[in-house]
Amino acid sequence: MKVLLSSFLLLLSTLTYAQTTHTIQVLAMTYSPDSITVNVGDTVRWQWVEGIHTVWTQNFPQGAPVVFENIDQNNPTITYVAQVPGLHRYLCYVHAGMDGVFNVLGTTGVNDRFNTAPVVNSYPSPFTNTLHVQTQGIDRLTLYNAVGQLVYTSTIDRATMQLNLPQLPAGVYFLNGVREEEVVVTQKVLKR
Numbered sequence: 001m002k003v004l005l006s007s008f009l010l011l012l013s014t015l016t017y018a019q020t021t022h023t024i025q026v027l028a029m030t031y032s033p034d035s036i037t038v039n040v041g042d043t044v045r046w047q048w049v050e051g052i053h054t055v056w057t058q059n060f061p062q063g064a065p066v067v068f069e070n071i072d073q074n075n076p077t078i079t080y081v082a083q084v085p086g087l088h089r090y091l092c093y094v095h096a097g098m099d100g101v102f103n104v105l106g107t108t109g110v111n112d113r114f115n116t117a118p119v120v121n122s123y124p125s126p127f128t129n130t131l132h133v134q135t136q137g138i139d140r141l142t143l144y145n146a147v148g149q150l151v152y153t154s155t156i157d158r159a160t161m162q163l164n165l166p167q168l169p170a171g172v173y174f175l176n177g178v179r180e181e182e183v184v185v186t187q188k189v190l191k192r
Contacts, residue, residue: 024100025049026071031090034100038082044102048076054093061086061104061119068093087119087136087159099123101134103159118184120177126190129166131175135159138177138184146172165191 021043025032028051038044046055048071055078057067064084071078082088085106092098101121118137133141135156143152143163151168154161170191177185 019043021045022102023047026053026055026092027051029095029098031092031098031100035102037103037105039105040082040085042082042104044080044082046071046078046080048072052094053098055090056093057088057090058121060084060088064088087121087134089121089123089134091123096124103136118177118179120175120185120187122175122187122189125188126192127165128192129164131163131165131189133161133163133175135161135177138179140178142176142178142183143189144174144176146174 019041020038022036022038023045024034024036024047026046026048031046036044052070052072054070055067057064057080060066061084064086065080067078067080067090069075069078082102082104085104087101087103089101090099119135120138120141121134123132135141136159139156141152141154141156141161141163142150143165145151145168151173152163152165154163168191173189173191175187175189176183
């Protein structure tokens with residue numbers, strides 16, 4: 001009887017779990033809010049307010065659907081159902097610097113480095129002196145130049161970091177996310 005009751009309560013809890021819609025307003029030169037946290041199964045909805053823009057998803061976790069759509073008075077709403085845990089970065093292709101991010105938590109609602117895919121998102125590329133980096137599920141960042149020399153390393157102490165790299169010459173670099181001494185994510189970045 002206890003097993004039957006437990007099974008019924010578990011089934012009932014999964015049936016009553018409500019998905020949430022999170023609305024992001026698309027304004028003149030910004031998304032508002034520009035950073036949110038959602039759960040797998042939630043809907044992210046971009047709502048046009050003014051201007052002519054795009055919503056272009058970049059650096060999504062592997063397996064996540066990509067969005068590249070215009071959003072304006074003729075197409076005022078874009079919706080996206082979050083399916084893959086991790087950091088999801090998006091930007092307006094028309095307006096440099098207009099970007100945002102949403103973090104999708106796994107089905108447990110717990111966001112730690114063992115139940116989410118490792119993610120490293122960086123911008124801008126090319127960068128001049130400062131590279132902004134958003135991470136999830138990694139312990140350390142390393143940066144190598146095009147000939148394979150280690151030029152920077154840092155332990156992760158927060159999800160969003162600014163790497164000040166004025167000493168590096170212009171060129172191609174490879175930003176690695178390291179977890180448990182193994183490179184799990186690599187991203188090519190350019191320095192002007």
